[in-house]
Amino acid sequence: MPELPEVYTIATDLNxxxxxxxxxxxxxxxxxxxxxxxxxxxxxVKNQKIEKVSRIAKNILIHLENKKIIQIHLGMTGRMLxxxxxxxxxxxxxxxxxxxNKLGTKILKFCDMRTFGKVxxxxxxxxxxxxxxxxxxxxxxxxxxxxxxxxxxKTTIKNALLTQELISGVGNIYATDxxxxxxxxPETLTKNLSYDDAINLLKSLRKVxxxxxxxxxxxxxxxxxxxIFGREGxxxxxxxxxxxxxxxxxxxxxxxxxxxxxxxxxxxSCQKKK
Numbered sequence: 001m002p003e004l005p006e007v008y009t010i011a012t013d014l015n016x017x018x019x020x021x022x023x024x025x026x027x028x029x030x031x032x033x034x035x036x037x038x039x040x041x042x043x044x045v046k047n048q049k050i051e052k053v054s055r056i057a058k059n060i061l062i063h064l065e066n067k068k069i070i071q072i073h074l075g076m077t078g079r080m081l082x083x084x085x086x087x088x089x090x091x092x093x094x095x096x097x098x099x100x101n102k103l104g105t106k107i108l109k110f111c112d113m114r115t116f117g118k119v120x121x122x123x124x125x126x127x128x129x130x131x132x133x134x135x136x137x138x139x140x141x142x143x144x145x146x147x148x149x150x151x152x153x154k155t156t157i158k159n160a161l162l163t164q165e166l167i168s169g170v171g172n173i174y175a176t177d178x179x180x181x182x183x184x185x186p187e188t189l190t191k192n193l194s195y196d197d198a199i200n201l202l203k204s205l206r207k208v209x210x211x212x213x214x215x216x217x218x219x220x221x222x223x224x225x226x227x228i229f230g231r232e233g234x235x236x237x238x239x240x241x242x243x244x245x246x247x248x249x250x251x252x253x254x255x256x257x258x259x260x261x262x263x264x265x266x267x268x269s270c271q272k273k274k
Contacts, residue, residue, distance in 0.1 A: 005174070082107070087107070184201060
């Protein structure tokens with residue numbers, strides 16, 4: 001599932017390339033539903049100018065001139081592809097937007113193989129903002145607040161990091177690597193975290209997320225994540241321990257284990273359980 005770096009890459013690129021374009025037409029694939037319903041969605045979106053594209057957590061937000069917002073959550077297999085009218089056909093197109101301005105015409109496609117993503121028309125982002133916890137890359141998040149948030153839920157630290165209501169934007173890949181850098185076992189209970197653990201983990205999360213942004217996201221073997229131009233990310237070439245067989249620090253055999261339903265890699269020597 002695309003995480004903060006992947007969604008950041010897509011939203012930032014879209015803001016650069018479709019801002020000030022008008023959605024002159026759109027098509028929704030048969031059987032697909034844009035919320036609240038297709039008729040309302042088309043009526044409110046068609047002929048609207050795009051004022052900007054932003055992001056909240058893992059959600060892409062397209063702000064329209066009529067002050068409505070298109071919320072796009074990519075789910076597990078969602079893509080946003082920006083094409084010229086003459087470019088090739090794409091698989092799994094659920095919604096196609098025709099964009100025009102004085103510079104010409106572009107086609108924006110929301111594609112989703114497994115249809116776990118969603119497209120929703122919002123009147124405001126207030127409810128969405130209240131749904132998510134702070135992002136680790138937010139400089140206003142200090143160690144004290146970070147530790148308080150983590151300890152508010154009695155669970156493993158790996159599960160806490162993936163709980164978007166607590167900490168938003170972090171997914172399985174970046175949580176796994178951040179825990180490795182911070183030398184924290186993924187099954188460590190949040191109640192056992194120390195202040196020093198919180199310092200190291202917050203620093204590690206910021207490091208891996210910012211690296212992921214710099215490398216334009218991670219594309220795994222399924223090749224599902226690509227940017228708006230259909231290009232793969234590069235961060236998969238810089239994973240610390242995710243998908244590795246041996247620890248890059250001590251050369252111990254990496255353990256792969258399902259924790260709270262998510263596949264997790266960790267080094268039993270470098271990441272001691274408290």
